[in-house]
Amino acid sequence: MAKNKISLIGGGQIGGNLALLAAQKELGDVIIFDIPKAEGMVKGKALDLMQLRPHDGYDVTITGSSDYKDIADSDVIIITAGIPRKPGMDREDLLGINLGIMKDVAENVKKHAPNAFVIVISNPLDAMVYAFHKVSGFAKNKVVGMAGALDSGRFRAFIAMETGFSVQDVTCMVLGGHGDTMVPITRLATVGGVPVTALISSERLKAIEDRTRVAGGEIVKLFGNGSAFYAPAQSAIEMAESYLRDKKRVIPCASLCEGEFGVEGYFIGVPSVIGAGGVEKVLEFDLTSEEQAELNNTLEAVEKTIGETGL
Ligand code: APR
Numbered sequence: 001m002a003k004n005k006i007s008l009i010g011g012g013q014i015g016g017n018l019a020l021l022a023a024q025k026e027l028g029d030v031i032i033f034d035i036p037k038a039e040g041m042v043k044g045k046a047l048d049l050m051q052l053r054p055h056d057g058y059d060v061t062i063t064g065s066s067d068y069k070d071i072a073d074s075d076v077i078i079i080t081a082g083i084p085r086k087p088g089m090d091r092e093d094l095l096g097i098n099l100g101i102m103k104d105v106a107e108n109v110k111k112h113a114p115n116a117f118v119i120v121i122s123n124p125l126d127a128m129v130y131a132f133h134k135v136s137g138f139a140k141n142k143v144v145g146m147a148g149a150l151d152s153g154r155f156r157a158f159i160a161m162e163t164g165f166s167v168q169d170v171t172c173m174v175l176g177g178h179g180d181t182m183v184p185i186t187r188l189a190t191v192g193g194v195p196v197t198a199l200i201s202s203e204r205l206k207a208i209e210d211r212t213r214v215a216g217g218e219i220v221k222l223f224g225n226g227s228a229f230y231a232p233a234q235s236a237i238e239m240a241e242s243y244l245r246d247k248k249r250v251i252p253c254a255s256l257c258e259g260e261f262g263v264e265g266y267f268i269g270v271p272s273v274i275g276a277g278g279v280e281k282v283l284e285f286d287l288t289s290e291e292q293a294e295l296n297n298t299l300e301a302v303e304k305t306i307g308e309t310g311l
Contacts, residue, residue, distance in 0.1 A: 027076075141277055150231055
């Protein structure tokens with residue numbers, strides 16, 4: 001059976017970790033693509049990962065490239081091309097630079113890998129995935145943004161840290177845009193099926209929600225130069241794996257909504273089923289009026305950023 005091919009557009013901090021995780025999971029052969037200026041860096045990373053193979057035993061090939069021809073016929077494309085935040089910046093502050101990059105990437109992916117399932121990570125996420133979809137003309141089920149997976153993971157991590165119980169048993173979701181207006185759905189969060197509201201005081205839960213909303217910024221401040229990369233990479237790999245192995249996992253993702261949750265024509269974080277058909281379904285459920293109001297608020301923020309793209 002031919003191996004799958006996973007191309008990573010952008011081979012920086014997240015890109016390098018994506019390559020490592022994709023290889024370790026043997027998801028397929030990996031191409032790490034970056035601009036010519038960074039060709040040595042991605043070729044070096046690829047070689048280093050090839051030399052990690054004897055220790056891990058993964059039988060896939062990792063190649064660095066700055067030639068778009070090398071992404072031909074990819075099954076999965078994961079895009080991190082762009083610049084990350086510096087302290088004091090919102091994700092929206094990246095729009096000017098990253099939009100131009102995303103348009104270029106979308107044209108090239110359309111040309112060289114028209115059948116790929118595309119996962120966008122670059123920020124501001126909801127606008128970047130919208131831009132990719134608009135410029136590439138890809139079907140809506142083949143384009144998705146990685147945000148809710150990460151935001152929900154952060155929420156899970158904080159609940160596990162608060163309770164001291166296994167993170168494995170914490171289930172929760174964060175909906176909406178990948179910004180400070182995101183909507184943690186605390187009402188449905190559980191630890192092993194037990195509602196978190198029975199385990200954690202409402203004051204502490206509120207603090208955990210607030211920390212979740214700015215969790216990316218907390219790391220940006222600590223780094224001083226750059227943003228999170230381990231958890232973002234793993235979150236996207238989970239999505240890629242669910243597609244390639246047709247697992248039909250239910251993951252909060254920035255999917256194109258056409259009426260779901262009252263959202264029309266925008267990519268926003270909603271529970272999505274990812275399988276061989278890409279984003280196979282958005283799972284809609286009743287929100288409380290307060291949650292719906294928060295979702296409307298996050299949608300306004302997303303609409304505003306997309307308005308600025310002129311697309
Ligand atoms: N095509 C391909 N790659 C590009 C392009 C382009 N036109 N322009 C820039 N890049 C590459 C850079 O050369 C760099 O190697 O994108 C890579 C980005 O890597 P980092 O700067 O290390 O950023 P990273 O931490 O990986 O984050 C990437 O994801 O989470 C978001 O906000 C984050 O927008 C940022 C993106």
